[in-house]
Amino acid sequence: MYKHQQSLRVRYAHTDRMGYCYYGNYAQFYEIGRVEALRELGFPYKSMEDSGILLPVVDFNIKYLAPAYYDDSLTINTYIKELPTARIKFDYEIFNDSKEKLNFGATTLVFINEDSGKPMKCPLELFEKLKVYI
């Protein structure tokens, strides 16, 4: 398993009139988690796109256990637990300052060859790198 940890502050823009971080913002927070996980692995998402590989999300789910509030300093744990094929799955957990788990979820992304528009296998270098951990 590969694990990456990322911190993130809840901003006014994220809050809603219940005082909660709006449920729809976590898709962005999970994006930050997986992009920084890939960067730490040496595969910045931008470099992949520049080399003609797109990674659209095909599946996203999240369970909310407790709300995050304004100015909370959150920790996003991002996990890659399975070796990628033409798909790569990221699991996430978000915790607040008091180490309370606020939500958890997963996204599945597909490697797409930008030129052909068709799915393709995970780049070999990324696969080999992940093999060390999984």
Added chain:
Amino acid sequence: MYKHQQSLRVRYAHTDRMGYCYYGNYAQFYEIGRVEALRELGFPYKSMEDSGILLPVVDFNIKYLAPAYYDDSLTINTYIKELPTARIKFDYEIFNDSKEKLNFGATTLVFINEDSGKPMKCPLELFEKLKVYI
């Protein structure tokens, strides 16, 4: 089953650099679907909140079949298929102009008594109203 139909335009603000409607925006689109479904049923979400009932989301999942693009005129179908208990589940499908299904998903929300902060049963009037359809 109760079904509600709502149209919605993809704005520049929604797009990302792939030219897609960013995957995180659909939480907002689904919000619009369920709020307008409740309004049509005679239970504006705002009136519920004003009467001391909160409805936080506890579960959200979505599968993406195809992207929406800038200026697409989308149709959101919102369904209530089961009678609510202390929870209410909404199912969604989003279609583009060409009647292509772009994604589908579901959210589960919990009725919370604002004063006690505790879960409560679905308001009887809403339950009775939905009984006609389900």
Added chain:
Amino acid sequence: MYKHQQSLRVRYAHTDRMGYCYYGNYAQFYEIGRVEALRELGFPYKSMEDSGILLPVVDFNIKYLAPAYYDDSLTINTYIKELPTARIKFDYEIFNDSKEKLNFGATTLVFINEDSGKPMKCPLELFEKLKVYI
């Protein structure tokens, strides 16, 4: 002067923990105003982009007189008061249901030739169309 009127509902996603529509959302609302104004004039923004003309915003200002609240049904008035050159200016006013003016502002956009990346004159057809009103 050309004037266009557009209605828009404040969603939960737009609110913040003060209960206000977050101040940063009005850029999106003004976008909706000007895009629908251009559509009504017969110049959908998307068609302009498809024909190789980009319209980035170079200047945006807004004065907030009163907040919008959750579920408010807003009216966006968009005005074109001056004939466009290589730039086009839109003025905006947003009103709530009680016809209270909530904010007003303006954006200036530049016509950019996508191929050259250089500014260009307003397309003649749009200029001629606006001449009828201004």
Added chain:
Amino acid sequence: MYKHQQSLRVRYAHTDRMGYCYYGNYAQFYEIGRVEALRELGFPYKSMEDSGILLPVVDFNIKYLAPAYYDDSLTINTYIKELPTARIKFDYEIFNDSKEKLNFGATTLVFINEDSGKPMKCPLELFEKLKVYI
């Protein structure tokens, strides 16, 4: 003059189909700038709200000189150049990695007593703290 520097990464969620960081996102970025400036001064915005002082924005303007792109690491400079009265003005400049100035702007916020809903003077401690710099 008081000056604060904050870094920030452009995320996929921020981009639009031109490949730019959407013009409407800078209101959030400026929020981050001023909130972190106040935190550094020892006046976390959240503590002010908790003590019954609200700070809504009454004026926002921005000039865009060049776009930010996906994954750019931006620097937000936030300045307080004038001593606050019942209002406090923040000036901002955003730079990219190549130290190119991308945009600049300002926001004016009003100190509001939450109980009365009326404007109030800047809290004395904040005023005294800023006097050292201005």
